[in-house]
Amino acid sequence: MQQLIFGVLTLSSFGFFAFNLRKIGQNIHMGMPLDRSDRKAERWRTMLLVALGQKKMFTRPIPALLHLALYASFVITQIELIEILVDGMSGSHRFFQNSLGGFYTFVISFIEVLSVLAFIGTVAFLARRNMLKLPRLNMKELAGWPKQDANLILVFELILITFIFTMNGADEVLQTYAGNSNGFAISSWLGPILFEGKSTHTLHVLEQIGWWGHIIMVYTFMNYLPYSKHLHIFMAFPNTYYSKLAPKGQFTNMQSVTNEVKLMLDPNADPYAAPAADAAPSRFGAKDVTDLTWKNLMDAYSCTECGRCTSACPANTTGKLLSPRKIMMDTRDRMVELGDFKRKNGQDAEDGKSLLGSYITEEELWACTSCNACVQECPVNIDPLSIIIDLRRFLVMEESKVPTELTGMLTNIENNGAPWQFAPTERMNWANED
Amino acid sequence: MSIQVRTMADMMASGESPDILFWVGCAGSFDDRAKKITKALVKILNHCKVNFAVLGTEESCTGDPAKRAGNEFTFQMQALMNIELLNGYEVKKIVTACPHCFNTLKNEYPELGGTYEVIHHTQLIQDLINTGKLTLADNGTFKGKKITFHDPCYLGRANDVYEAPRELIEKLDAALVEMKRCKTNGLCCGAGGAQMFKEAEKGNKEINIERTEDAIETSANIIATGCPFCNTMMTDGVKHFEKEEDVKVMDIAELIANAADL
Ligand code: SF4
Ligand code: SF4
Numbered sequence: 001m002q003q004l005i006f007g008v009l010t011l012s013s014f015g016f017f018a019f020n021l022r023k024i025g026q027n028i029h030m031g032m033p034l035d036r037s038d039r040k041a042e043r044w045r046t047m048l049l050v051a052l053g054q055k056k057m058f059t060r061p062i063p064a065l066l067h068l069a070l071y072a073s074f075v076i077t078q079i080e081l082i083e084i085l086v087d088g089m090s091g092s093h094r095f096f097q098n099s100l101g102g103f104y105t106f107v108i109s110f111i112e113v114l115s116v117l118a119f120i121g122t123v124a125f126l127a128r129r130n131m132l133k134l135p136r137l138n139m140k141e142l143a144g145w146p147k148q149d150a151n152l153i154l155v156f157e158l159i160l161i162t163f164i165f166t167m168n169g170a171d172e173v174l175q176t177y178a179g180n181s182n183g184f185a186i187s188s189w190l191g192p193i194l195f196e197g198k199s200t201h202t203l204h205v206l207e208q209i210g211w212w213g214h215i216i217m218v219y220t221f222m223n224y225l226p227y228s229k230h231l232h233i234f235m236a237f238p239n240t241y242y243s244k245l246a247p248k249g250q251f252t253n254m255q256s257v258t259n260e261v262k263l264m265l266d267p268n269a270d271p272y273a274a275p276a277a278d279a280a281p282s283r284f285g286a287k288d289v290t291d292l293t294w295k296n297l298m299d300a301y302s303c304t305e306c307g308r309c310t311s312a313c314p315a316n317t318t319g320k321l322l323s324p325r326k327i328m329m330d331t332r333d334r335m336v337e338l339g340d341f342k343r344k345n346g347q348d349a350e351d352g353k354s355l356l357g358s359y360i361t362e363e364e365l366w367a368c369t370s371c372n373a374c375v376q377e378c379p380v381n382i383d384p385l386s387i388i389i390d391l392r393r394f395l396v397m398e399e400s401k402v403p404t405e406l407t408g409m410l411t412n413i414e415n416n417g418a419p420w421q422f423a424p425t426e427r428m429n430w431a432n433e434d
Numbered sequence: 435m436s437i438q439v440r441t442m443a444d445m446m447a448s449g450e451s452p453d454i455l456f457w458v459g460c461a462g463s464f465d466d467r468a469k470k471i472t473k474a475l476v477k478i479l480n481h482c483k484v485n486f487a488v489l490g491t492e493e494s495c496t497g498d499p500a501k502r503a504g505n506e507f508t509f510q511m512q513a514l515m516n517i518e519l520l521n522g523y524e525v526k527k528i529v530t531a532c533p534h535c536f537n538t539l540k541n542e543y544p545e546l547g548g549t550y551e552v553i554h555h556t557q558l559i560q561d562l563i564n565t566g567k568l569t570l571a572d573n574g575t576f577k578g579k580k581i582t583f584h585d586p587c588y589l590g591r592a593n594d595v596y597e598a599p600r601e602l603i604e605k606l607d608a609a610l611v612e613m614k615r616c617k618t619n620g621l622c623c624g625a626g627g628a629q630m631f632k633e634a635e636k637g638n639k640e641i642n643i644e645r646t647e648d649a650i651e652t653s654a655n656i657i658a659t660g661c662p663f664c665n666t667m668m669t670d671g672v673k674h675f676e677k678e679e680d681v682k683v684m685d686i687a688e689l690i691a692n693a694a695d696l
Contacts (some may be wrong), residue, residue, distance in 0.1 A: 247541050247593050247594070248592045249541055249587075249588050249593055250541035251502075254510075260507075261507065261511055265514055312619070314622040314624060314641045314644070315637070315641070319636075319639055320635045320636065320637040321635065322635070363636070369626040369629050369641065370627030371587040371626050371627070372587060373621070373622065375591075376618050376619075392504030393506060394504075397504065397506065402503070402505075403632050405631055406632050409632075410508055413508055414511070417495050417512070418460040418495050419460055419630075420465075422464045424494065428463070428490040429463075430462075430463060430469040430473065431439045
């Protein structure tokens, strides 16, 4: 019976998870193509350093260490999941304990120690978020769901760890009644403190509660991820692999514009020539998520909402509306909204909304100095700047919505080859002045 | 000392070709403050007998502010015209004192057909010193002075050049003091992304004021920069605090030209 329940639970959990992963994949594929298949060795290195090694986290060492404890315990606890799956399916108890012997004791002890560190880290993070009121974790774009999301996952983590120690602790006391010990680093002393003197029956029930509680929390966690900023646990890997490797100052070249400009500059071009058949009626710049590249959309799914970008943003820190974190959160919200809408109403359906306008305003876009501080800061190599620029391109080239002073600057460049009103003939006057 | 500058057209006509093209840029050509930086660099080049040329009246905006403002058309028009000119003169190597020109020429022109070796003037000066072509006089201009370096975004984060300007400051008889936000963490001066040409959006502070505070906090006598736009922004910031007497904003090229008695 238990095995059956376990089987059904496991299958449905993985099934639902797969279903959501497929949606994520589909949503990312709404983006425009972009080639990031080059420089493989460098990409692997970036992924190992930035995602696995959390290199960029260590510019702030204390949160980095606490975060590392949470992350390591998360990753390593999954080894135990293998045994839970085997035990759950076959009805065995600690399937690997006998065959692995001392190594088993070591692995479980390691998990226990990490779990304690993770517990401490989680409590510290909860306190920081809710009591210390760190500005970057309490801005208005986090009000409501994002803040709940952040707290919820921390609470999940606490519950999960509590279940692990309930299970291991009760099991330990049961062992001592039989004159043995599992010998795990934490539960061998924590177990007796918590449960010494309880009846064998109670202990069995406690152990079962711990075991089931653990696996249920793992499945809950797994299925919660696709709706949460905690998706970065997975997304950090592909996202850093596909990082922009070009110098940060290099903006993309718009090939569609190159074609038109070349035509304009070529005196031999036939102005009446029909546009090439393959020239899709493309839009200049981005109005909605479908105009962004798939990497921009993957970025949005990878964002941890940590706000390191925003706290380094010169526009934001001087009170402007722009927040690069909000740009990423808006992109994700809009992508999920549009993805769901299209799945329901067909690929060509329009819902009348767009990223620019419904989510992001012109005022935000015009505050950016393109300084790349957000890109530099992001621990998972997200590039909010490229979204900002693509939205600006749409504003300027499709809608001619340019701040007045910039119109003057652009006209000057077109007319006299400089952003100010100086005649080209005066360009070398400096050499003869004193 | 009067400066000697020859144009590319002029050199071509007499069958010569320069080793390096000095891309002056719009600020360096038209802005009164930036023209001084241009001349300081030319003095260094003259002194070291570098065989260089400028485009003169044939030079035109790289298109950087247009591109950052989102107008890719204007950018590419400028870029393609400039590339045609540069390729026509068979330019191989370019030096510029503007990080925005530097970034655009180095990173954004190749895809449009213009591939050159592009260096920032601090890199060129560093090279001139390291190869012994330029020696700094022991004239005590900077003795006991504190200098802080403001990283231009388009030189630092955008292109990872952090050391060349610092090495040059260290060669002066002065102390290099860092601001709390420097190198990769450096704070923008507020001019980038075409902001130079517009009013800032609504906020509670100007970015250049915030940045000038960082600089003043170091109690430096000189704020050194490597960008004509940063120079303007920091100069305005210093004026805002009425500190013009105590704090000077200078380009690295000017510091070196002074230290070399040029
Ligand atoms: S590039 Fe723009 S959004 Fe990013 S930190 Fe700089 S000003 Fe802010
Ligand atoms: S974009 Fe990066 S730095 Fe900004 S909130 Fe998201 S994860 Fe953090």
